[in-house]
Amino acid sequence: MRITPSILTADFTRLGETLESAISSGIDWIHLDVMDGNWVVNRTITFGPALIRSIREKVGSEVFLDCHLMVTNAEETWKQYVDAGVDLVIAHIEAIEDPSALISDLHSAGVQAGLVLNPDTDASTILPYLSSLDLVLIMSVVPGKGGQSFMPEVEEKVRTFRLAIDEQRENGGRNTMLMIDGGIKSHNAKLVADWGIDIAVVGSGLINSKGTISENLDEIFTSINE
Numbered sequence: 001m002r003i004t005p006s007i008l009t010a011d012f013t014r015l016g017e018t019l020e021s022a023i024s025s026g027i028d029w030i031h032l033d034v035m036d037g038n039w040v041v042n043r044t045i046t047f048g049p050a051l052i053r054s055i056r057e058k059v060g061s062e063v064f065l066d067c068h069l070m071v072t073n074a075e076e077t078w079k080q081y082v083d084a085g086v087d088l089v090i091a092h093i094e095a096i097e098d099p100s101a102l103i104s105d106l107h108s109a110g111v112q113a114g115l116v117l118n119p120d121t122d123a124s125t126i127l128p129y130l131s132s133l134d135l136v137l138i139m140s141v142v143p144g145k146g147g148q149s150f151m152p153e154v155e156e157k158v159r160t161f162r163l164a165i166d167e168q169r170e171n172g173g174r175n176t177m178l179m180i181d182g183g184i185k186s187h188n189a190k191l192v193a194d195w196g197i198d199i200a201v202v203g204s205g206l207i208n209s210k211g212t213i214s215e216n217l218d219e220i221f222t223s224i225n226e
């Protein structure tokens with residue numbers, strides 16, 4: 001299983017140092033959480049294309065950047081994030097009207113397309129689009145609400161997507177990646193890896209004051225391999 005850091009727990013006055021530390025630890029994928037102060041439950045505003053453009057300039061072309069759009073208008077604003085340099089745009093199925101059109105637009109722009117669903121959203125909302133998706137993100141907390149614990153009840157949903165993706169690939173279709181985000185730390189990383197997750201987003205479990213990114217990453221991988 002691959003680990004990608006969410007930068008939300010970083011000290012933004014030292015973001016460049018955090019990115020350098022992550023890359024030197026072997027990280028080659030950065031997860032960017034974009035909240036518009038409207039769609040998420042706590043009305044949080046994080047950052048937008050300007051910061052993402054600076055991150056792209058900092059990390060260069062070798063690091064993969066995705067942006068998780070927790071916004072009301074992804075269908076109108078996605079191009080700003082593509083122009084800023086992201087490789088993958090992930091939009092909430094609950095917040096868009098025409099997923100097929102958005103996926104097509106993103107692919108036409110030369111970037112990958114992903115859809116994300118909240119813990120209480122059924123897998124059936126995304127499964128019809130699976131064959132054209134590069135990634136499915138399953139939230140294991142409610143987006144934007146702080147202080148939450150990992151929700152193990154999303155296991156059935158993860159396994160549903162894992163089975164569908166494996167069948168799709170075996171039949172010559174797209175090898176869609178499966179990502180999870182929310183409350184992932186060293187104590188449950190092995191659990192989600194065993195479920196069949198390809199990529200886990202880790203925030204405070206990776207970027208914190210308890211250890212360096214390298215030390216925290218080693219702890220996560222040690223737990224997975226036990």
